[in-house]
Amino acid sequence: MTTAADTNAPVSAPVKGRSLWADARRRLFSNTAAVVSMIILAILTLAAIFGPMVWVHDFEHQYRDRVLESPTLVHWHIMGTDNYGRDMFARVLFGLRVSLAVALVATLVSLVIGVVWGAVAGYRGGRTDQIMMRIVDIIYSLPFIFFVIILTVTIGAHLESPVQKVILLFAAIGAVEWLTMARIVRGQSISLKHKEFVEAARAAGAGSGAIIRRHIVPNLLGPVVVYVTLTIPAVILAEAFLSFLGMGISEPLTSLGQLISLGAGQMEIASWLLIYPALTMVVTLVCFNFIGDGLRDAIDPKDR
């Protein structure tokens, strides 16, 4: 975790001075799985953003005469239609958009809470640190997803609009996922404070601004970036989990988890309602994981 700079410092020492990030980028782009995943994910993201605008069918429009059609090129229902005669391809695109949006926002929530919590605990140290991390430990050892369920059921029932419920979902998932982030950031802050290269930089006359910019931030940023890439799929899973149980995204909005849940209920008569959303979600998750692994190897080359 903490050795990224140890291994990189000598490399960046020569006069030419390749930066830590240039090195990381070169290593990342030589990782085939990560590069392929980035390309696929870019396509999926573009499809999620622009797909629903340009696709011939609207995700909510019900074609009463085309109920439960299997995938066909007639009328361009390439993923078939559901039991209300809605085009599945349009629904998968829209579901992907919602799932990605939930993932990004909830990850951001967890990022903010986790970084602040971890940094404060790490820098203050002592008693503050002990109490704060004890809280994290306790929450960590609980079946916390059960609290998320209770939270969405109880507070969710107060809310009227689907948009408010989506915001609640962001908050609830983000509130669970920050724990690991807090641990990582705390560990990094503590170990960085006492690192030799920080002392060396100080001895060489670097000001604290330069030390923070050149040494602390890059070393803190690395693990955080890696963990964010791995949090996004975890959040997509959490959202799918809740939507699957009927507690997440609700009509008229849709998400991949909700589509899978609906598809699972009708898989005996219309397997395409299950297979396409499931496939989309698995591909998305695999991409995020490969990118996360690639980033970790690139930024922290210790484990290769």
Added chain:
Amino acid sequence: MFTYVLRRLLVAIPTMLIIITATFFLMRAAPGNPYALDRKLPPAIEANVRAYYNLDKPLIVQYGMYVSGLVRGDMGPSLKLKDKTVSDIIVEGLPVSAFIGAWSLLIALFVGSGLGIIAALSQNTWRDYLVMSFAVVGICIPPLVMGPLLSLLFGIQLGWLPAGGTDPRLGLTLSHAILPVMTLALPQVAIISRLMRASMIEVIRSNYVRTARAKGLSGYRVVTRHALKAAILPLISYLGPAAAGLMTGSVVIEKVFQLPGIGRQFVDGAMSRDYTVVMGVVVVYAGLIMLFNLIADILYGLLDPKVKYS
């Protein structure tokens, strides 16, 4: 050792109390009540029902009654299912959930660590890449995708195994359990194989393993007699999170495969505001997770001589 376990158990009590308190008041903060959802009861009857379940008393009194009941092992009656206490529901459901969960955990531990060792010993060969690709895919196929797909393939298309449910006479039979267990175990197999690989690679590079090799021990004996014991340590500290993961997964697979376990009771209870059932399941699951964490810590201490209990 004894005092360590005792102290851990003492710490568990306030933790449990916090969980119970949080769940209790969160649940009651919800609008609506157990009787608002189904057909409207006449006001007089509803008042009677509420009085019977003590729902008319002040919240803090209800809380006190609940906790004192819990201490005596009484989790109260279910508010929705007539003539059933929460204890009945848990006694009925827990064996189903525990059966599936225990098998999943066993399979995950053995298959996962086996795959991890194979990958570590043949690092950077096709075998390693195969296992690690499988692990990434396994992590990315959650129970809510795998469950319906397996059920569709083996249950409906091929007809080899029951697509879900339990035997009307025998309850949960082995053939009914295979698909749920596979579904639940897969992500854990994947995670454990990755953990085991990383840990094994670190151990086989260490000096004492090199010494064992230099003494002329065969590769097999070096692994089983020297490396394995040290490599298995991270796996043990993963026991707690694994148990939590299995319990989370159980909620999904019990819905997918229509199993009468306590995960499903929890979801149904949360949806219909059956306060006591929700509380009961949370108490049982939290207790189990704490138990698993304790077992993990004790095992860790027994296996790792560097850890001292004080």
